Amino acid sequence: MTNRGPPKIEAQRTFPTLDESLYNLRPQDAAFYKDLTGIEDDATLKQHILDVQAKAYKVAPYGCIYLFSFTRRRMSGLPAFQQVMRIGREHKNPIFLDVGCCFGSVIREVILDGFPAAQTIGTDLHQELWDLGHELFKSSPETFPAHFVGGDAFDPEILAVAPPASLQTTEVSTPDLNNLTSLNSLRGCVSAIHATAFFHLFKEDQQLHMARAFAGLLSAEPGSIILGAHTGAQQKGVVNQVYRGVEVDMFAHSVESWTSMWDGEVFEKGTVKVDAQFRELSEGVGGDERYPVLFWSVTRL
Numbered sequence: 463m464t465n466r467g468p469p470k471i472e473a474q475r476t477f478p479t480l481d482e483s484l485y486n487l488r489p490q491d492a493a494f495y496k497d498l499t500g501i502e503d504d505a506t507l508k509q510h511i512l513d514v515q516a517k518a519y520k521v522a523p524y525g526c527i528y529l530f531s532f533t534r535r536r537m538s539g540l541p542a543f544q545q546v547m548r549i550g551r552e553h554k555n556p557i558f559l560d561v562g563c564c565f566g567s568v569i570r571e572v573i574l575d576g577f578p579a580a581q582t583i584g585t586d587l588h589q590e591l592w593d594l595g596h597e598l599f600k601s602s603p604e605t606f607p608a609h610f611v612g613g614d615a616f617d618p619e620i621l622a623v624a625p626p627a628s629l630q631t632t633e634v635s636t637p638d639l640n641n642l643t644s645l646n647s648l649r650g651c652v653s654a655i656h657a658t659a660f661f662h663l664f665k666e667d668q669q670l671h672m673a674r675a676f677a678g679l680l681s682a683e684p685g686s687i688i689l690g691a692h693t694g695a696q697q698k699g700v701v702n703q704v705y706r707g708v709e710v711d712m713f714a715h716s717v718e719s720w721t722s723m724w725d726g727e728v729f730e731k732g733t734v735k736v737d738a739q740f741r742e743l744s745e746g747v748g749g750d751e752r753y754p755v756l757f758w759s760v761t762r763l
Contacts, residue, residue: 473663475709477523480516484530484706491533498570498599514598518565521590525708526659532564536658537571541737542689542759546654549685550577555636556653558582559645559679561615562660565595569608582608585615585645609639615672621645623671624678626729634681645679652679655688662693662712669713673728686762694720694740694756705753715756716740724760735761 485508487495492504501507511533518527526532537543549556550572558577560568563584573579586592589612596602613620627634627650634650642648655676661669680686695701695714702711715723717738724736737759742752 473710473712474525475711476707478528478707480519480528482512485512486530487533491535494535495533500600514594518591518594522588525710528708529706531659532567535571537568537656540689540691541739541757542687545687546572547575547577549653553653553683556581557648557651559648559652559655560584561655561657562586564591565598566592566608568656570599579607583611583639583642584608585611587614609642611642611645619644621675623674624649626677626680627682629682648679651681653681653686655680657690659692660690662714666713670723670727673723677728680762682762684762687759689759691755691757694754696740701754705751714754717756720756720758733763735763
């Protein structure tokens, strides 16, 4: 994958033409966008979102951009959402990292709900999507003080696998977030790591690699958490499905395999609590298509 031109997305087989009829803001999402953009008129807001969507789809034709998934408040729908907000209120120097952050919507969501803005970081393969986030939400680096690290998370210069932090090791010093060029500077420092619609882009061994890399970033402080949602399965294996015109061919974990990967392979067994829930969801306008999703969190004990 490269930043030059649309990337090769191996897990996604089809890249349909954008379809305006899939636009469907729920009341809570409309309120979120109106609050942050200052656009109150529904038609004007819709056109604004469509314009940014079209630009983003040329950069990275992901299904989540095609399906308007980026317009939904993702964090508030995760079972462990309130745990993240407690971390923001109660932990000393909490750090929130959003992996595969796209426009930075999730970061804006946690900030709006009270997480300290200067303690949030986004990372994505495409700097252009982060920049389009400023256009989408009518912000600037001055008005939106979250930090950004661009690059490929499989590049060890950006994110290398390191052992999970331990409370027995020397106290980790918090890096200067204003000058981050690599996620490796965050080892053992991150209080909450969010990754939705991310792991399912990769094969089984790559998912394990990325989980181990995340584990090295996570703080050893009890309650520190990694959480998200992505394509799941009742039995682990390849999911081949067409959903609203997007064909995917993804490796998907089951509740059992996802749990055992984190609790035993990634972290020493018994040092984390894994919560994983399998659901079949319908997202968007009309129809009865269902999509298999795994909602999950991994909490340090």
